[in-house]
Amino acid sequence: MIPREILDKIDENRTRYVEELLGFLRIPSISTYSHHAADVRRAADWVLHHLKRIGFQAKICRTERHPVVLAHSLVHPDAPTLLIYGHYDVQPPEPLEEWISPPFSPSIRDGCVYARGASDDKGQLFTYLKAMEAVLAVAGNLPINVKLLVEGEEEIGSPSLGRFLVEHRDELQCDAIAISDSSQFGQGIPAITYALRGLCYLQVDLQGPRFDLHSGSFGGLVANPVQVLAEILAGLKTLDGRVAIPGFYDDVVDLDQQEREMMDALKLDEDALKEYLGVDELTGEPGYSPFERKTARPTLDVNGIWGGFSGEGAKTIIPARAGAKVSMRLVPNQKPEKINRLFSDFVHSMTPRGIKLEITELHGATPVLIQRDHAVMKAASRAIEIGFGRTPVHVREGISIPVVNLFEELLEPESILMLGWGSPDDGTHSPNERFHLDDFHRGIRAVAALLYEMKGA
Amino acid sequence: MIPREILDKIDENRTRYVEELLGFLRIPSISTYSHHAADVRRAADWVLHHLKRIGFQAKICRTERHPVVLAHSLVHPDAPTLLIYGHYDVQPPEPLEEWISPPFSPSIRDGCVYARGASDDKGQLFTYLKAMEAVLAVAGNLPINVKLLVEGEEEIGSPSLGRFLVEHRDELQCDAIAISDSSQFGQGIPAITYALRGLCYLQVDLQGPRFDLHSGSFGGLVANPVQVLAEILAGLKTLDGRVAIPGFYDDVVDLDQQEREMMDALKLDEDALKEYLGVDELTGEPGYSPFERKTARPTLDVNGIWGGFSGEGAKTIIPARAGAKVSMRLVPNQKPEKINRLFSDFVHSMTPRGIKLEITELHGATPVLIQRDHAVMKAASRAIEIGFGRTPVHVREGISIPVVNLFEELLEPESILMLGWGSPDDGTHSPNERFHLDDFHRGIRAVAALLYEMKGA
Numbered sequence: 001m002i003p004r005e006i007l008d009k010i011d012e013n014r015t016r017y018v019e020e021l022l023g024f025l026r027i028p029s030i031s032t033y034s035h036h037a038a039d040v041r042r043a044a045d046w047v048l049h050h051l052k053r054i055g056f057q058a059k060i061c062r063t064e065r066h067p068v069v070l071a072h073s074l075v076h077p078d079a080p081t082l083l084i085y086g087h088y089d090v091q092p093p094e095p096l097e098e099w100i101s102p103p104f105s106p107s108i109r110d111g112c113v114y115a116r117g118a119s120d121d122k123g124q125l126f127t128y129l130k131a132m133e134a135v136l137a138v139a140g141n142l143p144i145n146v147k148l149l150v151e152g153e154e155e156i157g158s159p160s161l162g163r164f165l166v167e168h169r170d171e172l173q174c175d176a177i178a179i180s181d182s183s184q185f186g187q188g189i190p191a192i193t194y195a196l197r198g199l200c201y202l203q204v205d206l207q208g209p210r211f212d213l214h215s216g217s218f219g220g221l222v223a224n225p226v227q228v229l230a231e232i233l234a235g236l237k238t239l240d241g242r243v244a245i246p247g248f249y250d251d252v253v254d255l256d257q258q259e260r261e262m263m264d265a266l267k268l269d270e271d272a273l274k275e276y277l278g279v280d281e282l283t284g285e286p287g288y289s290p291f292e293r294k295t296a297r298p299t300l301d302v303n304g305i306w307g308g309f310s311g312e313g314a315k316t317i318i319p320a321r322a323g324a325k326v327s328m329r330l331v332p333n334q335k336p337e338k339i340n341r342l343f344s345d346f347v348h349s350m351t352p353r354g355i356k357l358e359i360t361e362l363h364g365a366t367p368v369l370i371q372r373d374h375a376v377m378k379a380a381s382r383a384i385e386i387g388f389g390r391t392p393v394h395v396r397e398g399i400s401i402p403v404v405n406l407f408e409e410l411l412e413p414e415s416i417l418m419l420g421w422g423s424p425d426d427g428t429h430s431p432n433e434r435f436h437l438d439d440f441h442r443g444i445r446a447v448a449a450l451l452y453e454m455k456g457a
Numbered sequence: 458m459i460p461r462e463i464l465d466k467i468d469e470n471r472t473r474y475v476e477e478l479l480g481f482l483r484i485p486s487i488s489t490y491s492h493h494a495a496d497v498r499r500a501a502d503w504v505l506h507h508l509k510r511i512g513f514q515a516k517i518c519r520t521e522r523h524p525v526v527l528a529h530s531l532v533h534p535d536a537p538t539l540l541i542y543g544h545y546d547v548q549p550p551e552p553l554e555e556w557i558s559p560p561f562s563p564s565i566r567d568g569c570v571y572a573r574g575a576s577d578d579k580g581q582l583f584t585y586l587k588a589m590e591a592v593l594a595v596a597g598n599l600p601i602n603v604k605l606l607v608e609g610e611e612e613i614g615s616p617s618l619g620r621f622l623v624e625h626r627d628e629l630q631c632d633a634i635a636i637s638d639s640s641q642f643g644q645g646i647p648a649i650t651y652a653l654r655g656l657c658y659l660q661v662d663l664q665g666p667r668f669d670l671h672s673g674s675f676g677g678l679v680a681n682p683v684q685v686l687a688e689i690l691a692g693l694k695t696l697d698g699r700v701a702i703p704g705f706y707d708d709v710v711d712l713d714q715q716e717r718e719m720m721d722a723l724k725l726d727e728d729a730l731k732e733y734l735g736v737d738e739l740t741g742e743p744g745y746s747p748f749e750r751k752t753a754r755p756t757l758d759v760n761g762i763w764g765g766f767s768g769e770g771a772k773t774i775i776p777a778r779a780g781a782k783v784s785m786r787l788v789p790n791q792k793p794e795k796i797n798r799l800f801s802d803f804v805h806s807m808t809p810r811g812i813k814l815e816i817t818e819l820h821g822a823t824p825v826l827i828q829r830d831h832a833v834m835k836a837a838s839r840a841i842e843i844g845f846g847r848t849p850v851h852v853r854e855g856i857s858i859p860v861v862n863l864f865e866e867l868l869e870p871e872s873i874l875m876l877g878w879g880s881p882d883d884g885t886h887s888p889n890e891r892f893h894l895d896d897f898h899r900g901i902r903a904v905a906a907l908l909y910e911m912k913g914a
Contacts, residue, residue: 226760239688
């Protein structure tokens, strides 16, 4: 249990923590713009020096593009080890004219700090630094071993991270990994994310005749690749919204009763969602609630389609080619390799003579399911209760988070803690990104508590 | 029966006719280029003066863009009246570098004249002028009433013609119309086209959510407009190639036995066609030969499709919108208005909740079927036998010809003679367009004979 003095110290220093965060937010560390490379580097140095100042061993590691900051504070080989992941780079701020205050001149209004990176991820990452500063200042040592990996390429897809993890695997060995790069379930309703969906993303290309044909002269003679593509796509799903690929659901682990009750209790506001999306009906796989469908059930969506003439007016052709991007969201224990194969076999079986088919696998991710009753998860739950004054809910997310897949695959920790301190309306990636100062403060308290809860776990 | 002297005169003047044609072909009357407007006008004047010289009453009629040449030579109110249609404008010649001799410097090689417009339509039109010149020179009068309408906007879609026909309806009254703006069935196998397919061309637009959605966060919640579009398009046809719109075939007049035998005798070279198209199989509606399918049976083709992401790589969105262009080729007695309605009703019935549907009618044409046993058709057949030394075949064409629809609708002649003197390999609209001088000569003989055959018909 965390000593009272540490929480008091965090409460006392609340204003100073915010001021320091503003300094971090002033650095325009936009990783995708090469003309900001020096700023990105400056942000890495800022993190490095801050970590050293609070008592960590820290270093800068070069990659092909933006550096990684690696740091540690180790107490004992037998103590549990927590690896903290964060990123110091940010999204571009455009469109600039929509910002009420400039993106890199942080402004405090209505209990929030407004700046690019306030929530994603500088503000959330900084909760870890301030929590550990307070623990070290009061107790002299951390209660467990802590390692930090802070990268500068998250917003461009973490292209260097996989290789980096392989090369630093020993140095990064840990029992659990903590990531705070998302949000609470709702503002003031903290959440632990215990599952992510996986992904198969493929491109289907069809070729009919060698060139576009006059539909008057040739209509009735050849298979039309757009028509065949439509038949294939229609065949991939049933009209009531299930995926029709044979074997697709074979490895799906059903939701357990407790999960369904948990999800049911969270009450998705369907009317507000319909209003937001501009649709008159939420549709999907029968037998599951919208909340279950968007987080815990696999889906198939066409992401794009093309072929033939799409200009103004009429052009009477039979197109030579057509194509589509199709992706599937996977849930445990579906395997991308197997789903890719089932997809490919099924699409081939639906392709008639007269059409050449090519399928390209573009992207994949394995679904993630973290054991909800693991001791580390329970420790995180207690820590959040201390930090936020409220027991967190446990949620699944419909998205994939590539870095989580990399950690699972390359570091194989016992548990991964996805602890979002932000709010769903923080506007990450949008103009006027913000971070509630209350969330910042509660996050710091929760992190400090987590170190002590993990010690006993 | 045409007097021998006239055919002799045509044979004697063969070389002069070609030389005169070269003068017509030298005028770059490209109707789509506004900087060639003076050339287009020059070609109209050339036709005007030529008609006057051979003994016609002729005048230039202004339209909003390029003028129409109207002319007549009337013998008696009770004699049959033939209206001859042609156009003096030409397609652009580009790409210029692919021409062996310049497009507007006519060159004679291998028994052909090479120039833009040689076959389409200056050369074919000129057969009528030379035939009538020979008849008038020998006989003093034409055997029937003849009117000519020569426009300068055919290659840009005849935008002024409809209005012109309405305004000159009385002046253009006729029993039959002759058009030579296409080709024989094969070089040396003359043909009379007695049927054209019609057209319905529509655009289908679907709207799902208000904006593109993250397929991870929202996959499983909303109807995907591309998926729905695919289901609609797949629903429009059966897998074996029939159109599945209820009522679509109701008004189709079946091919009669004689027609099927005629088509069967024409022997489409399927292997050569597959090779040309680059497909391993010709496919289409069961129960009909490829030749029947491409000319005498209705079809449905998607001409283009779009929606969502079509760039390189992967973008995980549920698209907000999707659309397609769909056209149907109609055969007698299908009506575009009715088919549009059946299409629209069926597509609406397949559109689920959560998707907004919009259907736009872009273009239409009524199918054309000319009575094969009409006296004028028989007269044309005998005339072609005189001109070409071979009985013509009777064929249907899969395309629509908008001017034929305008004539049917606005002038209501008893018959329309589509008598192509060109060859299928003349390269109209392509570089190195040509016209066989033998075809030019035989065409002149056939036209002269037609005037006499129509007199007795």
